[in-house]
Every structure is written in C-alpha cells, then in structure tokens.
Amino acid sequence: MNDQAPVIAVLLTEKTRRMMLDDAAIAQLNALGEVRWPTAATIDAADVDQLLQGATACLTGWGTPPFDPAARQRHPHLALVAHSAGSVRTLVPARLFDDGIRVTHAASKIAASVAEFVVAEALLAMRGIHRLHHQLRNGGEWLDVRAAVPQRLLGARTVGIVGAGYVGRAVMRLLVPFGCRVLVVDPFLDDSEAAALGVFRAGLHDMLAQADVVSLHAPVLPETRRMIGARELALLRPGTLFINTARAELVDEAALLAEIRSGRIEAALDVFDNEPLPPDSPFRDPALANVTISPHAAGHTEEAHFAQGQAMVDEIGRLLRGEPLHHEVSRAMLDRMA
Template sequence: MHRDLVGRLFDDRTLARLAELADLDPARVLDDFTTQEAVTSLAEVEVIVSSWGCPPIDDAVLAAAPRLRAVVHAAGSIKHHITDACWRRGIRVTSAAWANALPVAEYTVAAVLLANKQLLRIREDYRSRRAPYDWQSGYRGAGNYRRTVGIVGASRIGRRVIELLRPHDLDLLLHDPYVDAVEAARLGARAVGLDELCAASDTVSIHAPELPDTLHLIDRRRLALMRDGATLINTSRGALVDQGALERELASGRLDAVLDVTVPEVLPADSPLYDLPNVVLTPHIAGSLGGELHRMAAAAVDELARYAGGRPFAHPVLAEDVHRTA
C-alpha cells in the first residue's frame, strides 16, 4: 500500500491485533515489489495485507512469493492489483468493499433527502431574497413524502441505500440487469427499466460498476427523460454519465446534481461544475474518509483472523464475479 497510509488506516488497537495474528514487521510497508526489500519479504510471505497503492501482483511477483496463499485487501476494488495470475495460482482474495460501501451509502442517503427538500434551490432563493417569503407556496413540490427515488445498480452500495431509505415514505425504483422483480421487491424496491426509472424519479442515484457496458449509461437521451427539477446523484464513477450532456442540462438550470465523481478527477480549474449553484461537487470523498478508514482496517484484520483459524473468508472475492463488479 502507499507507505504513508498505514498510520491513517490502522489505529493502535487494530495494529496490535494484527501483530497478534501474524508474524509481522509493521515497519515493512511495500509500494514497489521490485526492490530488494520486497524480494526478501516476498520469499517468506503467506498473506499480503493490501490497500490503496498496492502494485499489481503479477506472475513475476508470484514467482518471488512461492508461499503466498491469500491477499486481504483493506479497501474496496481489487481490480488494480489482483491480476489473472492470482486467479490461476488459486490465491484466496478478500476485500473490505462492504465496509467502504457504508459511508458511500450514508453520503447518498443524505444527498437524496436534501435533494428532495430542494435544498440547493431554496438556499439560492433565500440568499437572493434576503427577505420574508411564503416558502410553503413557493415550494409546494418540495419534501420527501411520496417522492420517487431511482437506484441504478443493486451493488453493495445500492442495496445499502435502499435499506436505509426504506423507513422513509418514498417510492423506490431499481434498475439492475441481474435483479428480477421478485428480488427487487425483497430488497424493498420496484424493478423497472432504466428509461422508466429516469423518467419517473425525482432523484436518480447511480451505483453501478464501471464496465464497457456502463460507459455513458446515463447519456444525453436519458438525461432528457428526467423530470424538470430532478436531481442526479453519482457516487460511482464519472464515466457512467455523459458529462458534457450533463453540464448542458445543469447550466440550463433544468436539473440539479450531487457529484462525487467526475471525468477527469480532478476537474480542470475552469470547469463550470465548480461554480454552478445547482451542483454539489465533492472530490471523491463519499467513501471512507478520516476515521472511517479504521473500519476497513478492522474488517481486514477480522478476515485475517478467519484465515488464521482455518475458516473461509466472510467476504471473499471470486474470480467469476470480477467482470461485473467495481
């Protein structure tokens, strides 16, 4: 992982527990598998505990690590470092993606509830008026009662968002090609096509993975289907949205947006998204931030404890699922 990440990822208690479970040198943190230090370590290692910044574990790394049996990833996606060579070797892999999903879902739910309250529009209106006004008459369509929220993707995050929104008086729609009507109903949503979801929802929230099939999933045509005043929330990947088309809709004032991801990250300094009053723009921080990193580390150590005890991982990553996950 990144060398400076360990102190932010592991608190003292979790690091101490890790040291109890494994023969560990906590000062040996690798961000390059080609150094002599790395080669020496790999010769003995049985488990790699990885996180953001881990280099690819390819054939050359595996050749240098004859005893390697498992990779415990204290972060979300494993696509940056788990290669086909790992699957061929039969390396067991687990990820803390479920732990990283929790703060993303919390961010999303907060954004949904505030969007339906028309927070951005009312804030700008209040800032402009600076005087008494009949807000009840002016914003009759605001509020969360019987509003429609569309969830694109029944991923870990999408499912957690649905779970957290269920107690509210909302109509929850779900589009996911791998989820049928019965499964959607069990989750607490109604399965619909993506066009219907875009057209019917007051808020559309994206939770699908970035895949060749999902590039510009929300394109110009689907943005045009969205209701006037609707809000698009994207905490997934920027490439799932046609950003040029979205910028035009936002500049017109027809739609609002909460964007935690863009193309590129970071946006150019002259991007209009920084200044539009109907946009909340954040720098990919919906996932684990600050103290939330400790949850991912604790999750990784829990998995290492299962491995040390001869038990299967609670959150394994399977080769056959990688093609349709983030």
C-alpha cells in the same frame, strides 16, 4: 516470534495505514505472525516484491501498486490478498485468482458511508437547505426566501437506483423507510430479492422517465461504460436530481454538463472524468447553482476507514486459523465488480 510464525506483509502507505489501522488492529495483526511494514512513507513495486518474500498473507489498500501477474511464481507461499479498500479489479490480475491466491476485500464496509452521503444529497435537494441558508445570509426577506425555495418530501418521491451491489442495496435500505418508491435497474436482481428489499425492478429507460431522483451505483464494465448519455438524460423529467457517487465513466460527462447548464435538472456529483477536478473545470462555475460537487468523498468516514482495516485484519486471522473467509472475492465476481 519463532521461525514458524507466518509472515504478513503490510503493503500500505503510511497515510493509508494511519487511516485504516487503529492501535487495536495493529496489536491484533502483530499477534498473528511476523508483520513486515514498509520503511518509507510511500510504497512502489520494488517494495511490494521485497515485503512479499516468504509472506503468507498481505494487507493492501489505497496506494498499493498493482500486483504483477507473475507474483505467485516469485512468492509461492502467498495465500491471501486482504484489500482494505473496495474494488480489486485494478489491483489483482485475474491470473492470480487462477494461480490459487485468495482475495478478500472491505467493499461492504464502505457501503454505509456512501449510502448516507447519497441520502444526504437527496434530502438537501428536496428541502433546499443550502439555498435557504444562502438567501438569508445575503439579505433575503424571511417569507420571500421560504416561498422562493420549494420544499418536497423525500418519502413522496420515486427514486431510481442503477446497480444493486453493496452500495446500491445500502441506499435502498435507507430509502425504503422514508416511504420512497424505489425502482432498481440491475440485470442480476431477481423479483424475489427485489420484494425482500421492498423495491421494484425496472428497465433503465422506464426508470429514468419516472424517477424524481436517480442515483448511480453500477460497476464500470464494457456494457455500462457511458451508459448514461444525451439520450438517457433527455428522458429525465424537469427538476430530477441526478446523483453520481459511483464512477464518472458511467456517464457522458459532456452531455451531463449540457443538461446541467440548461437548468432542466439538478445534479450531485462526487466523481469526475478528471480527478482531482481541475481549477478551471466548468463544474466549479459558481453560476451552476443546480449542481453540488464534492471531491470523491462519499465513501470516506473515519468509522468506515477503521472498520475496513479491522475487517481485513480479521480475514487474515481467519485464513491462518483455517476458517472460512467472510468477504472473499471469487474469480467469477471479478468481472462484475466496480
């Protein structure tokens, strides 16, 4: 590379780099300029500061330390933060937007993985496949097992979705072809958008009272934190499936645990107040047969990971060529992000 080659700082841990960048993406990145890579398996704030010296763009992801609000003063050439994960709210301070640094992210590439996970959870609950399997494995009689596990069509259900962002809309696109009646709670979704998606707008309490399945996809904001509490959970009809693959902070976890323990509803939970989930967590209790738990796994597929990395390498190329970015985050978007 000559002296004029732009500097690109890769601010990824070794684990994240292997997860996000395949050989083709790395070759593409190297062709764009002088690429600086971390020399250790992990990365800290001092590493970030060193790697950013003279950099025009940087590639971030899971494990990248949050940026210092004064980063632009120390790194005046920095023009782009390309984040290979989802939300940038805890990574990029608002001041950096105000200082003119552009930000782009790969949240849209994660949506398909989460959406498939949500539909899989709904299908599992509607058909009870895991219960059929367990009872047969434990010696249940053929017809008795079939009679003991109710079978329901997902397409005949009313599904409530809270949040019409990237993931919420991806879930809608998968559910509508099943024939589900989909009710969406989101103040930013208007009637024309809802009609185009094949869904219906609803208020939170009305949706909770009608839905057979409820799936959360809202960001954690002051107005959404603990938005689902004991009062809201009490509105759910017996047998409703409550899915949370978004953020645990949206729900009063103690109230949710009480509802699960009552046996009145079912739940599928991928996020928790304490992660990793402690070994003695009550959600791990084998007696809670009406809850399915998973380790914050909904957004993680091999295909999505590489798509996230590739999307951000492409964004860096667009910036250096003076082309419009495809996944840019504006300052106005920051306050509404997950």
